[in-house]
Amino acid sequence: MLEIEDLACLKGDRLLFRGLALTLAAGELLRVAGPNGVGKTSLLRLVTGLALAEAGEVRWQGVAIGRDRDAFHRDLLYLGHASALNDLLTPLENLRFACAAAGDEVDEGTCMEALVRIGLADQLDLPARVLSQGQRRRVGLARLFLSSGRRLWVLDEPFTALDVRAVADLATTLSDHCRAGGMVMLTTHQDAPFAVEPRVLDIGAYAC
Template sequence: MLEVDDLACLKGDRLLFRGLAFRLQAGELLRVAGPNGVGKTSLLRLVTGLALAEAGEVRWQGCPIRRDREAFHRELLYLGHAPSINDLLSPLENLRFACAAAGDGSDEEACTQALVRIGLANQLDLPARVLSQGQRRRVGLARLFLSARRALWVLDEPFTALDVKAVADLAQALSDHCAGGGMVMLTTHQDAPFAVAPRVLDVGAYAC
C-alpha cells in the first residue's frame, strides 16, 4: 500500500498545495486531476522520492520511503512526461539499455516483443531521431510490458501523442496490471477506456 499523509509542496517560493492525503491499495488505479500548474507532476515526483516534500510523509508498505529508498524503488516504475531516449540509438537499443539500467530483464526477444506490442514493429532498428513524437513516446511505454513485477506504476501523461488504438491498448495494459494486484497512479488530460473507472484525486482541492 502507498500512503500519503499531510503532504505539502513548495516550488521556488510558492506553496503549491498542502494537507494532501490519500491511500492507494493493490488493484487500484488513481487518476491525479487538476488545472495546469496546480502541482500534479510535482506530486508524482514527491511520491516517487525524486523530490522532497515541504511537509508530510510518503510511506510504502507502512515504511517511510526516505528510510529505505532502494527497497521502494525496486517496486516502482516511473515514466515521466518527456520520453528519455537517445536519438542515436534504435528503439530496441534504447529499451534494452533502459531495462538493464533499471535492473529489469533486457533480453532482446522480450524487448522486441514489447516494442511490437506497443506498435513499433516497423521501427525496431531505426535511429530514434527519425521517429514521430508518438513513436518516441511508445519506446518508453514499452517498459510497462517488461515491468509487471514492479507493483507501483507512476505515469505522467502516458497517453500524450498516442492514437486511438494505442490509447486503448495502453489503458488495457494498465487495467491488467491492476487486475493482477498492481497499483497505478497517473496524470492525464485524456479519457481512456479503462476496464474499471479510476479513483480521482483532485490536487486543486489542496491548492494554496
C-alpha cells in the same frame, strides 16, 4: 500500500498545495486531476522520491520511502512526461538499456515483442533522433509490458500523442496490472477505456 500524509509541495517560492493525504491499495488505479500548474507532476515527483516535500511523508508498505529507497524503487516504475532516449540508439537499444539500468533482466526478443505491440514494428532499427514525438513516447511505454513485477506504476500523461488503438491497448495494460494486484497512479487529460474504474484525486482541492 502507498500512503501519503499531510503532504505539502513548494516550487520555487510558491506553495503549490498542502495537507494532501491519501492511500492507494493493491488493485487501485488513481487519476490525479486538476488544472495546469496546480502541481500534478510535482506530486508524482514527490511520490517517486525525485523531489522532497516541504512537509508531510510518503510511505510504501508502512515505511517512509527515504528510509529504504532501494526496496521502494524495486517496486516502482516511473515514466515521466519527457522521453528519456539516447538519440543515437535504436528503440530496441534504448529499451534494453532502460530495462538493464532499472535492474530488469529482459532478453532482446522480449523487448522486440513489446516494441511491436506498442506499434513500432517499422522503427526497430531507426535511430531515435528520427522518431516522431508519439513514436518516442511509445519506446518508453513499452517498458510497461515488461514490468509486471513492479507493483506501483506512476505515469505522467502516458496517453499523449498515442492513436486510438494504442490508447485502448495501454488502458487494458494498466487495468490488467491493477487486476493482478498492482497499483497505478497517473495524470492524464484524456478519457481512456479502463476496465478498472479509476479513483480521482482533485489536487485543486489542496491548492494554496
